[in-house]
Amino acid sequence: MVASLIVGGVFVLAMVVASVRGAVVLPADARIPVHAGSVERCYLAPKRAGLVIWPGAGALAFGLLGGLVASSLADGWTASVRDVLTPAVVGVLLAFQVGALVIARRGSPRRSL
Numbered sequence: 001m002v003a004s005l006i007v008g009g010v011f012v013l014a015m016v017v018a019s020v021r022g023a024v025v026l027p028a029d030a031r032i033p034v035h036a037g038s039v040e041r042c043y044l045a046p047k048r049a050g051l052v053i054w055p056g057a058g059a060l061a062f063g064l065l066g067g068l069v070a071s072s073l074a075d076g077w078t079a080s081v082r083d084v085l086t087p088a089v090v091g092v093l094l095a096f097q098v099g100a101l102v103i104a105r106r107g108s109p110r111r112s113l
Contacts, residue, residue: 001069007087008062011094015055018094022051022101032104035096050104054097062090 022032032050035042045053065086068074074082 001082004069004083004086005066008066008090011087011090012055012058012062015058015090015094015097018097018101019051019055022104023047026101026104030104033100035100047104050100054093054100058090058093058097061093062086065089 026032026047028047030047030050031044032047032054033042034045034050034053069077069082069086
């Protein structure tokens with residue numbers, strides 16, 4: 001379980017590093033996509049808000065899932081679920097963030113129409 005929290009923490013740190021890099025690389029008027037699972041629910045956030053939302057979501061997921069996995073609520077769970085759940089969810093959020101930053105750097109398809 002300790003390794004799970006270390007890997008999840010490294011992923012959250014990577015999200016912060018990606019946001020710092022995005023702050024340097026992206027133009028001031030960039031819009032960063034923030035979505036709730038589908039393109040239809042996509043919100044184009046201003047640069048500063050988008051760069052804070054993604055690592056904030058990662059830190060929130062890490063804290064909630066890490067706390068849940070470490071609590072007595074997860075006593076009946078198999079060890080594999082407890083060890084994989086937190087880094088898997090935070091890793092998916094990291095992948096979504098990187099994708100959003102790539103889209104923001106290329107320019108939003110909606111902006112270019």
